[in-house]
Amino acid sequence: MALGLETAQAEYKLNLMQGVTKLSHDVYDLHMLILWVCVVIGILVFGAMFYSIYYHRKSKGHQAAQFHENTTVEIIWTIIPTLILVAMAIPATKTLLEMDDVQDSDMSIKVTGWQWKWEYDYLDNGIHFFSSLDEASNKARQIGSGIDPRSVPHYLLNVDHPLVIPTKKKIRFVFTAADVLHSWWVPDFGWKKDANPGFINEAWTYIEKPGTFRGQCTELCGKDHGFMPIVVIAMDQPDYDAWVKKTKEEAQKGPSLENQSHDELVSKGAAIYSKNCSTCHLPDGKGVPGAFPAIGGSAVVKGDINAQANLIINGKGGMPAFGKMLKADELAQVITYTRNALGNTVGDEIQPKAVQEMLPKTSAAAAKPAVVAEKAAPVADMSKDELLALGQTVYTSNCVSCHQAEGQGNPPMFPALKGSAVVTGDINKQIDLMLNGKGMMPGFGHSLKAADFAAVVTFTRNALGNSVNDLVQPSTIQKLQAEMPAANDDDED
Ligand code: HEC
Ligand code: HEC
Ligand SMILES: [Cu+2]
Structure with a gap:
């Protein structure tokens, strides 16, 4: 059952799949209930009709009744269907309300649709990654690849980094998109949700048993719409905890910043190009005129290497920020x-170290050990301009995913910081909220250094359309951080 999509194609099963969640079972039961109601009505209506046609036929000498307008009959044939409809609406509404009820969830995952991959943000523990079509399917799908798709396991239904979730936990998903409309669909869960730019949709799931569940994007989202599958792996809590630990460790490791030879850079770059760039700029770099510029002969590529690196790091228009x-x-x-x-x-060439310096500071750079080390040493006061400049970088790497680049937020889920009553109000209240978090707003008390924290507070109050004209010094934040209870390492509960 776990591989529902594929078995459905292979066996041409007659009925809907039952799925693996309570919601999907409710949906299936609803479908069966209504099917049986229809079957009974069908038998009664057609039974009465065929009986009448056969036993009251003209050759037996029956005369048709000639009455017109019978109030009793009309009332009966209005009331009975109304009652049936109401009776069917009650369980249907119950299921719909249950589907929408994301309250009391144990964890939240933000899902962002991109052309043509999915981005997953674990809002509770900071894990973050992109999930795209697996290498084997991607190779086989190219025109003239000569590879038989039937030889590729889970052809077009496999990804490089599956979404991993724990069993027996209520998991809330929030959906949005970075470019165009997408839709996240795993049939085994019993629902699908649109992922729309500028909007947030919600759904939830609760899985009893470990398993692998596959799905696809179901919104026409451009030329590679058919190539952004979804794979969800549900694990028991201990396995999930181990996965979280491993994934976090890998994220902390960071890239290798060793210099590489020219040839090594070029040959490794080919694979990265084919995985990340060829969908738009095409495998031969010729692009799609009018939509995606050619790489071959491009003035940007032949021009200043730093300008090109900047474009690829920060994106531009339809070019994603890599x-x-x-x-x-x-x-x-x-x-x-x-x-x-x-x-x-x-x-020419560019080395990893040079690129690293151009990247927005990653959250790994502001990880916990640094905070602990810094707590001891006193921090120096900074000028307002210094705070604002640092705050901009901290904001870009820690806050834009929810509050957006201009601070406009994504209401109603993520409030705007521009004109926010909290940001324009008492600075201590804002600091308190940002230290400890609130609802879906993560607490930054343990993850940002005092200077970064002070800088981003000052930045929100004096930029993004706000002009409160105050500031907070790192030393103040440092004192508050020292008073906070120790970080709970196992923070996904
Ligand atoms: C989703 C489609 C998409 C993907 C994927 C993509 N690009 Fe682009 N790229 C664009 C678009 C659209 C532009 C034009 C941006 C503009 O100028 O507005 C562009 C522009 C460029 C340019 C500048 C070309 C010029 O002459 O203006 C370069 C260089 C480039 N991309 C390199 C890459 C690299 C390298 C990758 C992979 C790491 C990549 N792109 C992935 C869509 C894409
Ligand atoms: C994972 C998403 C997320 C991230 C990342 C995030 N926030 Fe928030 N933020 C929220 C949510 C959700 C709220 C609303 C909390 C509530 O009131 O329940 C919020 C509220 C706020 C508020 C109060 C605004 C108001 O008017 O209620 C401020 C100020 C704020 N965030 C600043 C920041 C800063 C600065 C950063 C980066 C250091 C940041 N946030 C990162 C989700 C996020
Ligand atoms: Cu899509």
Whole structure:
């Protein structure tokens, strides 16, 4: 049952799938209930009709009744269907309300649709990654690849990084999109949800037993719409905890910043290009005129290498910002590759270290050990301009995913900071909220250094359309952080 999509295709099963969640079972039961109501009505109506046609036929000498307008009959044939409809609406409404009830969830995952991959943010423990079509399917799907799709396991239904969730936990999903409309659908869960730019949709699931569940994007979202599958792996709590630990450790490790030879950069860049760039710029770099510029002969690629790196890190229009998706070494490789392949022969290169310096500061750089070390040493006061400049960087790497670049937020889920009563009100209340978090707003008391924390508070109050004209010094934050209870390492509960 777990591989429902594939078995459905292979066996042409007659009925709907039952799925693996209580909601999907409710939906299935509803479907069966209504099916049986229809079957009974069908038998009664057609039974009465065929009986009448046969036993009251003309050749037996029956005469048709000639009456017109019978109030009793009309009342009966209005009331009975009304009662049936109301009786069916009660369980249907109950199921719909239950589907929408995301209260009391144990954890939240933010799902963002991109052309053509999914981004997952675990709001409770900070795990974050992108999930795209797996390498084997991607190779086989290319025109003229010569690979038989039937030889590829889970063809077009496999990803590089599956979404991992614990069993026996109520998991809330919030959905949005970064570019166009997408829709997240795992049939085994019993629902699908649209992921729309600028909007937040919610849904939840609760899975009893471990398993692997597959699905797809079900909104026409551009040329590779058919190539953004979903894989969810449900694990028992201990396995899930181990996965969280491992994933966090890997994220902390960061990229290798060793210098690489020109040839190494180019040859590794080819694979990164084919995975991340060829969907738009095409495998041969010729692009799609009018939509995606050609890489071969591009003035940007032949021009200043730092300007090109900047464009790839920060994006522009329909070009996604890869600073968040790729690591410094991968970015250096793909940039060097575009300049020395696909018809270009610029002959230069960029090293991972140079790219790392251009990247927005990652949250890994502000990880816990640094805070602990810093707590002891006193921190120096900073000027307002210094605070604002640092605050901008801290804001970009820690806050934009929810409050957006201009502080406009994503109401009603993520409030705007521009004009926010909290930000324009008492600074101590704002600090308290940001130290400890509130609802879906993570607490930053343990994850940001005192200076970064003070800077981002000052930034929100004097930028993003606000002009409160006050500031807070790192030393004040440091004292407050020292008073906070110790960080709970196992924070996904
Ligand atoms: C979702 C589609 C998409 C993907 C994926 C994508 N790009 Fe782009 N790219 C664009 C668009 C659209 C532009 C034009 C941006 C503009 O100028 O408004 C662009 C512009 C560029 C340019 C500048 C070209 C010029 O002459 O203006 C370069 C260089 C580039 N992309 C490299 C890459 C690299 C390297 C990757 C992979 C790491 C990549 N792109 C992935 C859509 C994409
Ligand atoms: C995971 C999403 C998320 C991130 C990341 C995030 N916030 Fe929030 N933030 C929220 C939510 C949700 C609320 C509303 C909390 C509530 O009132 O229940 C909020 C509320 C706030 C408020 C109060 C605004 C108001 O008018 O109620 C401020 C100020 C704020 N956040 C600042 C920040 C800053 C600064 C950062 C980065 C250091 C940040 N947030 C990062 C989700 C987030
Ligand atoms: Cu899509």
